[in-house]
């Protein structure tokens with residue numbers, strides 16, 4: 001089930017990607033997809049937010065394909081290098097998560113038994129009323145009391161939401177990707193990058209950030225970082 005959730009976050013496969021970052025770059029200002037443009041005379045590839053003119057005319061968002069690609073690859077290499085630490089941290093978080101899920105399950109079990117107990121009391125009460133063992137007023141009063149208890153239990157059950165599973169990058173895929181990067185056909189490379197980073201958000205170039213500090217304005221949002229992915233997807 002977790003697999004399917006991760007899958008749904010991925011952009012649909014583009015069958016005719018011309019560039020390794022096709023449809024993966026997004027504007028940090030308006031959330032829209034950046035468009036590619038070949039610049040003359042050097043024929044360098046640039047990515048632009050074509051909506052800037054109408055939506056945020058005071059801020060132009062653009063990045064060269066060379067810089068963006070180099071940054072994505074650097075992020076992947078950093079992730080691979082930090083693999084052991086990330087796996088350990090994830091294992092630790094998963095341990096605590098599993099423990100809290102187990103506790104919730106215990107609580108859930110006892111609440112469910114409690115709920116059933118009131119169901120049995122209600123049916124016994126109904127029998128007593130049918131056999132005229134108790135009066136109508138007592139019946140109504142008891143019945144209201146039991147139903148109120150069940151409502152309270154139901155609310156407690158609803159409040160038991162298990163925490164989301166810990167997501168970690170697919171390290172095998174990361175390692176493989178780096179080693180075959182230059183040999184992959186554009187389409188395959190593009191889909192592999194898209195599977196890791198469904199959204200790569202490019203922000204405006206500030207005074208202090210030059211081409212050398214791509215990390216300041218290019219954010220590779222990992223498919224495992226579901227919360228951040230949702231945040232940046234809501235931009236548009």
Ligand SMILES: [Zn+2]
Nearest residue numbers: 027029030049
């Ligand atoms: Zn924009």
